[in-house]
Amino acid sequence: MRHFLGFVTAFLMALPAIGATMGDDGLHKTDYMRDTFKDMAEDLAEARAEGKRLLVMWEQRGCIYCRKMHEDVLSRPDIDAYVRDNYFVVQMNLFGDVEVTDFDGEALAEKDMAMKWGVMFTPTLMFFPPEVDDGVSAPEAAAVTLPGAFGAETMWDLLVWVNEEGYLSGENFQKYHARMFNARQEAKGAGTGD
Template identity: 55%
Template sequence: MRTWIGAALAVAMAFPAWSGVAQMGDDGLYKEPWMRDTFKDLREDLAEANAEGKRLVLFVEQRGCIYCHQMHEEVFSLPDVSEFIEENFFVVQINLHGDTEITDLDGESLSEKRATQKWRVLFTPNIIFLPEEVPEDSSAIEAAVAVMPGAFSKGTTLDMFTWVAEKRYELDNGEDFQRYHARRIQERDDGNTD
């Protein structure tokens, strides 16, 4: 009996407590509750996102990606980040090396790995933010209003998602994302915001 309890305790201690981290899918990618399981026809996904009043965003990830793990463990697991994404975005996950067929916004059908090559995605995570309206001949990367390549902290991530949700890329006020983010950092440092 003691041996069994000791072994169970050793196994439990060997794995970190990832209660806030998404579950691992069969494809080796983390699955957040707000990620959508779609047919990966991006025109259909865009229409559904628009119908829900949300923005379509593509999360390109890969199995074994330590930076993807970091984002899921340290950023996406935070309630305020998770809630903001769920309320404002329609998230479709793309496997950098996957074979699942995608129909790109321009109508081309190809595997996930071919699509990510077409979109010039070189590493993960890579988050591609799309507008509500996309010309018929534009691919996802051509239509993107912003791309977030890599793992970032909560502040940077939430600022990027907010900047896109508020359509600040359309504003002609001279405040691109870098200036917006710098202002938000200063506001947080001054205690004026979360």
């Protein structure tokens, strides 16, 4: 029995931690968030080299919606795994002083870059395509920008839709999400014998 418990403990410790801890800056931290120089062109190149999509998450200290996103949505095991496998996540602080270099080469403190990029609400998620043209700013380059926290099913659909470049398909996200929601509902009904 003791060997079995030792095996289970070792197995559980080898798994990635799901969920966020609170950082010294008052922002939720996950182990899949990247500590970068916040140079958008470099971060995009690194994401692409790993076969991942660049996701910038804007948050702020005391943000109840950020807490909900981390505790109720991103901590769901399937969502956590999907983010880890498919996204290169860089966190930005809406009122932070860390320097950020935009795709267009301009360098500003996070709080000033938030103003330049029009980020006024947290969380705001900015998803970038694999390639960004030279000289464009992040808001122009973003494939999708989503202000606000949403439920797990909406987040799941958004992550998949962006990763699979659904924004290029002509089907907007709301229609995609409705289609996926209906498919899940039909599958649940089929599984219960209804």
